[in-house]
Amino acid sequence: MADYNAPLREFRFVLHELHDAPGVFGELPGFEEVDRELIHAVLEEGARVCEEVVAPLNRSSDEEGCRLDPEGVRTPPGFPQAYDALREGGWFAMATAPEHGGQGLPHTLEVFFEEMLQSACVSFSLYSGLTRGAYIAMSRHGSEALRRSFLPHMGSGEWTGVMCLSEPHCGTDLGLVRTRAEPDGDGGYRVRGTKIFITGGDQDLTENIVHLVLARLPDAPPGVKGISMIAVPKRLPGANGTLGERNAVEVSSIEQKMGIKGACTCVVNYENAAGWLVGEPHRGLQAMFSMMNHERLMVGQQGLALAETAYQNAARYARERLQGRALSGPAAPDQPADPIIVHPDVRRMLLTARAGNEAARALFAWVSLEVDVAERHPDPGRREEAGDLVALLTPVIKAYFTDHGFEACNLCQQVLGGHGYIREWGMEQLVRDVRIAQIYEGANGIHALDLVGRKLPMHGGRPIKRYLARLAGFLAAHRADPAMAEFTAPLEHAVADLEEATRWIGDAASRDPEEVGAASYDYLRLMGLTALGHMWARSAGVALNQVNGDNSGFYEAKLATARFFMKRLLPATGSLKRTLSAGADALMTMDAESF
Amino acid sequence: MADYNAPLREFRFVLHELHDAPGVFGELPGFEEVDRELIHAVLEEGARVCEEVVAPLNRSSDEEGCRLDPEGVRTPPGFPQAYDALREGGWFAMATAPEHGGQGLPHTLEVFFEEMLQSACVSFSLYSGLTRGAYIAMSRHGSEALRRSFLPHMGSGEWTGVMCLSEPHCGTDLGLVRTRAEPDGDGGYRVRGTKIFITGGDQDLTENIVHLVLARLPDAPPGVKGISMIAVPKRLPGANGTLGERNAVEVSSIEQKMGIKGACTCVVNYENAAGWLVGEPHRGLQAMFSMMNHERLMVGQQGLALAETAYQNAARYARERLQGRALSGPAAPDQPADPIIVHPDVRRMLLTARAGNEAARALFAWVSLEVDVAERHPDPGRREEAGDLVALLTPVIKAYFTDHGFEACNLCQQVLGGHGYIREWGMEQLVRDVRIAQIYEGANGIHALDLVGRKLPMHGGRPIKRYLARLAGFLAAHRADPAMAEFTAPLEHAVADLEEATRWIGDAASRDPEEVGAASYDYLRLMGLTALGHMWARSAGVALNQVNGDNSGFYEAKLATARFFMKRLLPATGSLKRTLSAGADALMTMDAESF
DSSP: OOOOOOOHHHHHIIIIIISOHHHHHHTSTTOTTOOHHHHHHHHHHHHHHIIIIIGGGHHHHHHHOOEEETTEEEOOTTHHHHHHHHHHTTTTSTTSOGGGTOOOOOHHHHHHHHHHHHHHOHHHHHHHHHHHHHHHHHHHHSOHHHHHHHHHHHHHTSEEEEEEOOBTTBSSOGGGOOOEEEEOSSSOEEEEEEEEEEETSSOSSSSEEEEEEEEBOTTOOSGGGGBEEEEEESEEEOGGGOEEEEOSEEEEEEOOBSSOTTSOEEEEEEEEEEEEEESSTTBHHHHHHHHHHHHHHHHHHHHHHHHHHHHHHHHHHHHHOBOSOOTTSOSSTTSSSOBGGGSHHHHHHHHHHHHHHHHHHHHHHHHHHHHHHHHHOSOHHHHHHHHHHHHHHHHHHHHHHHHHHHHHHHHHHHHTTHHHHBGGGSHHHHHHHHHGGGTSSSOHHHHHHHIIIIITTHHHHHHHHHHHHHHHHHHHHHTTOGGGHHHHHHHHHHHHHHHHHHHHHHHHHHHOHHHHHHHHHHHHHHHHHHHHHHHHHHHHHHHHHHOTTOOSSHHHHHHHHHHHIIIIITTHHHHHHHHHTTOTHHHHSSOGGGO | OOOOOOOHHHHHIIIIIISOHHHHHHTSTTOTTOOHHHHHHHHHHHHHHIIIIIGGGHHHHHHHOOEEETTEEEOOTTHHHHHHHHHHTTTTSTTSOGGGTOOOOOHHHHHHHHHHHHHHOHHHHHHHHHHHHHHHHHHHHSOHHHHHHHHHHHHHTSEEEEEEOOBTTBSSOGGGOOOEEEEOSSSOEEEEEEEEEEETSSOSSSSEEEEEEEEBOTTOOSGGGGBEEEEEESEEEOGGGOEEEEOSEEEEEEOOBSSOTTSOEEEEEEEEEEEEEESSTTBHHHHHHHHHHHHHHHHHHHHHHHHHHHHHHHHHHHHHOBOSOOTTSOSSTTSSSOBGGGSHHHHHHHHHHHHHHHHHHHHHHHHHHHHHHHHHOSOHHHHHHHHHHHHHHHHHHHHHHHHHHHHHHHHHHHHTTHHHHBGGGSHHHHHHHHHGGGTSSSOHHHHHHHIIIIITTHHHHHHHHHHHHHHHHHHHHHTTOGGGHHHHHHHHHHHHHHHHHHHHHHHHHHHOHHHHHHHHHHHHHHHHHHHHHHHHHHHHHHHHHHOTTOOSSHHHHHHHHHHHIIIIITTHHHHHHHHHTTOTHHHHSSOGGGO
């Protein structure tokens, strides 16, 4: 099976050397104490838990999967015990507010733990990951009474939370939702309907599960403006914080899937189930977005997390597997063959995974810190700026990171040849597990539309203007530095491509919305590639300052990977710019019947 | 589950309108009778068999897989009956020589049947597909006695043939083979060793299986120049064509794999098994290449075949699934939502699959016809020319088609959103099944090395020079045609990129072999893309001549797909040319230990 070792050295580089996380936290009320030492201590202990408690579950998670018993869903062997261990260790309460019994640590710290959890066993990570999103939605939109009665349980992981959007006839288009919620005359609601694809819709990890269900009230206007969020717990809260009776929430079946088999995907029937409105009537989508924005970043991170595990295993295999000889002559003449890492094309595959992973982590850390800033910074202008960056880059992280994750897991599988295709080595499981990340939380194409259709025009284009200005500022600051030229020159090209493509999208939007849709995916890829290029140029800057006198090889490897990215991957922005501006005609002229 | 309908209209376009297959056959002794009508009749009946007899097995092939009983491997339910039906129908004997009881039809016709068989159930297709390769190797290299005793059985499908190369410590590097063959003093050999990853190493479809085993004779020189091919049947031939005793060929286990679960992948032990030398001592690799070259084309075709099935199912889903509205306003205002085919990005995914499939089929047909020409044409010059094209394009077909196939199956899975990830719709099976094609028959990176390291320098560069001249000739003939300009102009760019890249590789080869290795994969992709561009320009030329007065929509769709390819996919040659010439340093500087 695939092994996992938390990349703590990388975490330190990204959090301290690249982004100065302690400095950021120092400006945020309540986080002033979160210093380097605390960050280290939390991540090191988190690494131990993920490596020792969670990673060993990953194989059986896939082999055994979930099953539906008469009493409900059974998760794979070992899941309940591991869940208890992590809950008791306080790992699910890291970013929970102290008023709900949590540790009140930054979001950024929580998501770095989350990366390790996902790398170790992504199926397992989903139960707590979704709970975290539900906690956020409930915190922001729930009534005082709801918050008091639900959040201490959800914030500790004692209860889980799940999101219930899709129905058999609708997933992306939530305007078609048919589930109904009627007032029960007592301040609550009764929910009737069927939801599908509900991850964690039932499980045997916790006594209670809070379903956040999108439903229509009797007076709902049609479409997405008539959807409300109802909190429907599996068991009703009883008196004095005890658990009351079972609610009418029934799982009728679970899906057989390509991967993430330890994460049950349920069809859930609500048969007059009792629930409570979260937020305003008919504003359920807004409330759900609090959860979805969190989950979208989390799903984007899954691409990175699984690619990290895949990379580690493929790199080890390539260092150890003896086969053939280096093109320039035997590298290990005393051995029957050279390790396959001598081959340029094996290195191309590994470096494509690695270069994407390291820059994705750097970008993710930046955006995570800005999530904390957007929430806590005393300066409203700084909060707004941070919110703009997060809003703009959320679809890029969701879609670009998961596309990269899938590509990287496949390249790493390829490094193992036939051994990558059989189950024994665990690589094929990573490919199957990571594939869902491109699909759930909105298929990636939807995020491309979100980027061009909502995020670019948002606030008169303020987020994209700020982002482009940030890139231009970086280039201006480093353009004259000859040591940085090999990194800034390619980035300069990419940024110019992004600027040009952004103008093209703006012009097209005023002309024909189909043009924008036709360009959306390539535009997202172009922005993703440029954003990673920015992270690589910044990382290279840090590494150049540290490489002399370092004998660990860490900064040399950082620079080598940066050079690979600049020479081999970033130039694709040119052809993306060309193809995105090729026009919608190439897509739209064929009759639907001719497909 | 996924449905399959043989694309007979496309077959006719490619074979008759684009390549004039009957005209080619007319020049080949023995094939003069293979006219349009015969081709139609064979493919239509073949379509019926694949759709009705084979396609229904595909789901259970995956669900049930193979198992190893004490008596041997059991294939999935229905496989033996379907195998018998096809064998009795003569489908495995199409291209078998009449002297071995076959129909003596062209290779090209056989491979068009093969595409349908692979589309319908790729696991099932492997048993006969490998047999065909073994038949070819045995025909070319076997002694008179061996041919007489084995080929009538193998040529009808009464016996199967399998190839036995990999061992636990070696796959790509066959120089490390340890299996031994010792003369038995009676003209035969005794084989001892263990082979892994043997597809079809045992099964319950036929009474006998001929293992073509790579092994070392006692006096073998080290490395690949000391490998011989030994034919080791599961049961020894008895007197008068009967079957004799069981040979010492034992399957000790079968692999659990990501996909192609109906094709058993065996660990096979030869415990002093009786066998006969095929070809010259120590020239086994040469004999195996007769088989491998056939199988490489077949595996390349798998990419196309599975992408075809994926496309058909995704296109139907996109036409039927109602979700959201067209960006330009409701397309079906009387429905609750529009079919998702109205969205440009859904079309991008479908057209990427379709444009690759149709051009790949056109290229495959061309190369297949040249296989027939190389074998039969009375003019040695014409045979040589055909052989050059086949040799040059074999690695491109193996690697580029399978990469395309994997991308296409994934894009088509993506069209179905969450429904693509669950087993019910069959899309995720296609993704898992097609993944192996990038790995077996030589991992794709090996084919990129074969292309740049062997095929380009072959005969002083004759094959690539001829191919580039062919592309230049096509452009010269059509450059002045204004109707063709939208197709020839982008192709002109791509061909220029290919020419420049080819010169770069030639220069690099004289400088540093690592440079060639570092450029190999991007070069192969560049050639593949250009080769498909050539097919699209030629197809567009045919369609332009037919589109007026056609009311089937076929030629309009052909032109629309050609335009999509030219505008959206072909421009990537530019960035491939740039990245391949970025130098080996970007790959080679990092220490192996730093990975």
